[in-house]
Structure formats: C-alpha cells, structure tokens
Amino acid sequence: MxxxxxxxxAFQSLWREKWINLLSVLTIAAGLFMITLTFFVVYNIDLATKKLPARFSVMLYLNDGLSEQETGDVIALVKKNNAVEQTRYITKDKALQELKGVLKNADYILEGLGENPLPASIEIKLKKESVNIESVKKFAADIKKIKGIAEVEYGEQFLNSIHSIKGMAEAGSLSLIIVMSAGVIFVCYSAIKIAFYRRKEEIETFKLLGATRGFIRAPFVIEGSVLGISGGIASAAAAFAFYYVLFYKVTAAIPILKILVFPLETFPALLLCSLLIGIGGAVIALGRIRFS
Amino acid sequence: MIHFSNVTKFYEKQAAVKNITFSVEKGEMVFMTGPSGAGKSTLLKIIYLSEKPDEGSVTIAEWDLSKIKESSIPFLRRNIGVVFQDFRLLDNRNVFDNVAIALRIRGMLDGEIQEWVMEILKMVNLRHKADSFPLALSGGEQQRVVIARAIVGEPTILLADEPTGNLDSDTAAGITRLFKEINARGTTVVIATHNKELYRNTGRRVFRLDGGNMVGEELG
Known part of the structure; x- marks a missing residue:
C-alpha cells in the first residue's frame, strides 16, 4: 500500500514550503470566512421572509350599511377562495376599540367625532404558498369583485420591497459566493501547481520507474486536502469567534440582534466544503498525467 | 523478448534512428555500440516507452507498443529496469530511499521493502552507504545505486545507458561483473556503450550503430 x-x-512537501502554504491556508480561510458571513446574511434574510406569511394579512373594508345576512354572505364567499387560510371579522365598534388601543393616551383625538367613521372589515390570513406578489395581486383583484367590499388593502409596496430586497440579496450573495469559491479553489490550484513544478524531475523519474497516475497524484491530492481543510478549520474558528461575539457580547448591548440566527450546521458544512475545494483545486492543478 | 522491426524515429525531421530491425532473446545479454549520436539512447528510450517510434513496430515481452494503452505503460515499465545515463537519483533522499522507491511504486509493504532493499544493497556492495545521500557518493557508487534501483523490482529486462561512462577501469570492471551476475539470474540485459572494454571477449552479441543506422552485428 x-x-x-x-x-x-505530502507532509514533507507541506513542511518544506511551510510559509507559502501557511499563506495559502490563511487566504483560503479568509475566503471561506467571507463565504460563511455571506451565507449567514442570506440565511437570516431567508428566515425573515419565511416568517412573513404568518404576519402578512389582507384587509377587506366593507361597505357601510350591510346587513348581518349580507356580511355573512361576503365572509362565506371570501372563505371559498383557495388562498384563504383564516378570516377575522372586525365590526365598526371593534375597529374603533382597536384604534383606541393603538392610540393609548392620544385617544383624545377621537373625541368629538360623533359617529364612528371606521368601516367594518375582514382581516384575512393567506396560505403560506399564496404570500407572493403575483398571488396576492390576483387574490385582491378577485376578492374586490365581491359585492359589498369597498376596498382591499394589503401593503403592495411593502410586499414588493421585501421581494426585491430578498432577490437582490440572494443574487448578490450567490455571485459573491461563486467568486469567493473560485478564488479559494484558485489558491489551492496555485499551491499544488507550484508543488508539482518543484517536484517535476522527481515525478518524471517516478513515471519511468513505473508509477501509476494514482501514485503520482495521491500526495498532491492529500496536500490539497490538507490545505483546504486547514483553511476550513481556521475559517470555522473565525466564524465561531464571530458567532460568540455577536450572540454573547453584541446582543447584550443591542437586544434586537437576538432575532438573528447562526446555523450551527455551518461548521461541519464548512469543513466538508473546504475539503472538497482542496481536492478540487489539486485535481484541476494536476490535470491529465501522461506517460509518453 | 525485444523485437524491433523497421523502426524509425525523427527528432524535428532529423532521423535519430532509421529503419532499425533486431531482436533480443529472453535471458540474453547484448550490447549496442557506436559513437555519440549513433542512436543507442534513442533505441533504449523506445524500449522503456519514453519515446514513441514514428515508423515500424516494437514488441516487448508480448506487448505491442503501438497498441499499448497509456494506462498500461506503468505496468510494462515495472518489467524494465533502467540504468539511466544521467542516473536520475533523487538528491533529497538517501540511498535506501532511492532504491526503495521502485518497490513503493509497486505497492510493497514497508517490512518487505526494508528486507529486500538491504539485500540488493548488499549485492551491489553499498549496504554501509544506505543512509548516505547521492551527492556524498562517488560516481561508481552512484552508478551502483542506480543499478540497485533498476534490479530491485526483479525486472525481466535491464537496460543500461552508458553505465561506465565516467568511471575508472576498475570500477567499470566491477559494474560489468554485476551485469553478468544479473544476467546469469535470467534477466535480459541490453547495454548501450561506446566503451569497447565492456564487451570485448564477452562472447555476447554487439549491435553496431552509426548515424542512426544499424551498421553491423558481431560477437564481442
């Protein structure tokens, strides 16, 4: 064997060029750390947008003067729509009460209004899969056709903004992850290419003595793996330091940051990715080994 | 064991060997001689697949070299021990490791390697130099390390390119004795040399080359 x-x-070669290899490891670690941070941002944006359906609602304002029967008919028709998860009917009085609750000590501004100006309404929670721009728009248009509904409101601009922020963040992060990954692979590639050229004479002799491709490649692939995984361990250490500082130090000062989530599965994934990047870089650097 | 049929090899349109035909039988020891540039080294390179012939066919131990798959080349090379003209020793490894590499390539275990390499070093009288590095050895000692590395894997063919090139006559005689011993064990030996002393009175076949042509065959 x-x-x-x-x-x-492999270890002899790594030790012989220890300073260059250390530099390669630190560069790989920096690249992987940047990828980890980008992933952290994307993960939290994704998480935030996933929570959106639970908080998102569509308000239907009813015409004034609808009888109990007519209101019941409207609610029944709304419930028939496949996108609807849940409905809540808010009477004119309940709406005023809720407004007073919101205004708290400033409820004096409602004094002297005489008649309650607020319309009765229906608050609708949509099914998770229906909370996207196209579905909500279609739902609003369909529902507005029901007789007895005066107005439909769902924060179109807010939904648009969230969607475009998510889209931009995802596209930007994906581009950054691709560029950084290519950079990290290139660092591994260069390190192995240099090692390969340094040992070119020796490799030629090995070939003439009957070495197979596997025998020639193995030390370089091991070298690439060690560089990759060392970079991975260093970046995991940096990511852990980031996690510790963010969740144990910074959140004490800025509690709102407690909503952020750092997925701990990142650590094993980071090590696996770094190993694959190391092997990939080495394999690309070695190319096809020819015997004649 | 080795069969060349009308083999020609060009280097940048200049023929290094032209229309060469010869055969070497199993267990035979032959010499190739001729002045520098005669094509001796090229013929050896074709045998150990470092060069491909442009014309003609070569068969080595039942392997037709024109049909051999690239992935099979290492396995054919393991049957051919080569004493390179420029030695090709690994300067950053000691004598033991230089010889052992031929066995490591074959996937032999460390325990077997230790035993086998020391046995071969004893045969070439270099056991006491096992821990020395090539640059600390004399030319004759380096030559013997290369021979040890070439024969340690028990190849069926041993090729030697100018094996006594820069050696004094006593050391050259010792190297020649070694080749005869190896041949006596059944290994086919092909030696390229311009040193007449090496083949004189051996009774072995000598192929004479000149300007890339086979100009004659005689008994040494």
Whole structure:
C-alpha cells in the first residue's frame, strides 16, 4: 500500500514550503470566512421572509350599511377562495376599540367625532404558498369583485420591497459566493501547481520507474486536502469567534440582534466544503498525467 | 523478448534512428555500440516507452507498443529496469530511499521493502552507504545505486545507458561483473556503450550503430 508513503510525501512537501502554504491556508480561510458571513446574511434574510406569511394579512373594508345576512354572505364567499387560510371579522365598534388601543393616551383625538367613521372589515390570513406578489395581486383583484367590499388593502409596496430586497440579496450573495469559491479553489490550484513544478524531475523519474497516475497524484491530492481543510478549520474558528461575539457580547448591548440566527450546521458544512475545494483545486492543478 | 522491426524515429525531421530491425532473446545479454549520436539512447528510450517510434513496430515481452494503452505503460515499465545515463537519483533522499522507491511504486509493504532493499544493497556492495545521500557518493557508487534501483523490482529486462561512462577501469570492471551476475539470474540485459572494454571477449552479441543506422552485428 502506497497511501502511507503518499501521506509522508505530502507532509514533507507541506513542511518544506511551510510559509507559502501557511499563506495559502490563511487566504483560503479568509475566503471561506467571507463565504460563511455571506451565507449567514442570506440565511437570516431567508428566515425573515419565511416568517412573513404568518404576519402578512389582507384587509377587506366593507361597505357601510350591510346587513348581518349580507356580511355573512361576503365572509362565506371570501372563505371559498383557495388562498384563504383564516378570516377575522372586525365590526365598526371593534375597529374603533382597536384604534383606541393603538392610540393609548392620544385617544383624545377621537373625541368629538360623533359617529364612528371606521368601516367594518375582514382581516384575512393567506396560505403560506399564496404570500407572493403575483398571488396576492390576483387574490385582491378577485376578492374586490365581491359585492359589498369597498376596498382591499394589503401593503403592495411593502410586499414588493421585501421581494426585491430578498432577490437582490440572494443574487448578490450567490455571485459573491461563486467568486469567493473560485478564488479559494484558485489558491489551492496555485499551491499544488507550484508543488508539482518543484517536484517535476522527481515525478518524471517516478513515471519511468513505473508509477501509476494514482501514485503520482495521491500526495498532491492529500496536500490539497490538507490545505483546504486547514483553511476550513481556521475559517470555522473565525466564524465561531464571530458567532460568540455577536450572540454573547453584541446582543447584550443591542437586544434586537437576538432575532438573528447562526446555523450551527455551518461548521461541519464548512469543513466538508473546504475539503472538497482542496481536492478540487489539486485535481484541476494536476490535470491529465501522461506517460509518453 | 525485444523485437524491433523497421523502426524509425525523427527528432524535428532529423532521423535519430532509421529503419532499425533486431531482436533480443529472453535471458540474453547484448550490447549496442557506436559513437555519440549513433542512436543507442534513442533505441533504449523506445524500449522503456519514453519515446514513441514514428515508423515500424516494437514488441516487448508480448506487448505491442503501438497498441499499448497509456494506462498500461506503468505496468510494462515495472518489467524494465533502467540504468539511466544521467542516473536520475533523487538528491533529497538517501540511498535506501532511492532504491526503495521502485518497490513503493509497486505497492510493497514497508517490512518487505526494508528486507529486500538491504539485500540488493548488499549485492551491489553499498549496504554501509544506505543512509548516505547521492551527492556524498562517488560516481561508481552512484552508478551502483542506480543499478540497485533498476534490479530491485526483479525486472525481466535491464537496460543500461552508458553505465561506465565516467568511471575508472576498475570500477567499470566491477559494474560489468554485476551485469553478468544479473544476467546469469535470467534477466535480459541490453547495454548501450561506446566503451569497447565492456564487451570485448564477452562472447555476447554487439549491435553496431552509426548515424542512426544499424551498421553491423558481431560477437564481442
């Protein structure tokens, strides 16, 4: 078995060029850390938008003077729509009461109004899959056709903004992750290419003595894996420091940041990715080994 | 064991060997001789697949070199021990490791390697130099390390390119004795040399080359 010998060759080579390799590891670590932070941002944006359906609602304002029967008919028709998850009927009096609750000590501004100016309304929670711009627009248009509904309101601008922020963040992050990953692979590629050229004569001799491609490649692939995983460990350490500072130090000063989530699965994934990047860089650097 | 049929090899339109035909039987020891540039090294390179012939066909131990798959080349090379003219020793490894590499490539275990390499070093009288590095050895000692590395894997064919090139006559005689011993064990030996002393009175076949042509065959 030549695998132990391959490990020996790989570690000898890593040690011989220890400073260049250390620099490569730190560069890989920096790249992976940037990828981790980007992933953290995307993850939290995604999480926030996933919570949106639970908080999102559509308000239907009813015409004044609808009888109990007519109101019941409207609610029944609304409930028939497939996008509807839940409805809540708010009478004129309840609406005023809720407004007073919101205004708290400033409820004096409602004094002297005489008649209650607020319309009765229906608050609708939509099904998760229906909370997107197209579905909500269509729902609003359909529902507005029901007789007895005066107005439909759902914060179109807010929904649009959230969607475009999410889209931009995802596209930007994906681009950054691709660029940074390519950079990290290139660092591994360069490190292995240099090691390969440094040992070119030796490799030629190995070939003439009957070495297979596996025997020649193995030490370099091990070298690439070690560089990659070392970078991964360093970036995981940096990511852990970031996690610790953010969740134990910064949140004490800024409690709102407690809503942020750092997925701990990132750590094993980071190590696996760094290993694959190291192997990938080495394999690309070695290319096709020819014997004649 | 080795069969060349009308083999020609060009280097930038200049023929290094032209229309060469010869055969070497299993267990035979032959010499190739001729002045520098005669094509001796090219013929050896074709045998160990470092060069491909442009014309003609070559068969080595039942392997037709024109049909051999690239992935099979390492396995054919393991049957051919080569004493390179420029030694090709690994300067950053000691004598033991230089010889052992031929066995590591074959996937042999460390325990077997230790035993086998020391046995071969004893045969070439270099056991006491096992921990030395190539640059600390004399030319004759380096040559013997290369021979040890070439034969440690028990190849069926041993090729030697100018094996006594820069050696004094006593050391050259010792190297020649070594080749005869190896041949006596059944290994086919092909030696390229311009040193007449090496083949004189050996009774072995000598192929004479000049300007890339096979100009004659005689008994040494």
């Amino acid at each position: 030549y695998i132990l010998y391959s490990f020996r060759l």
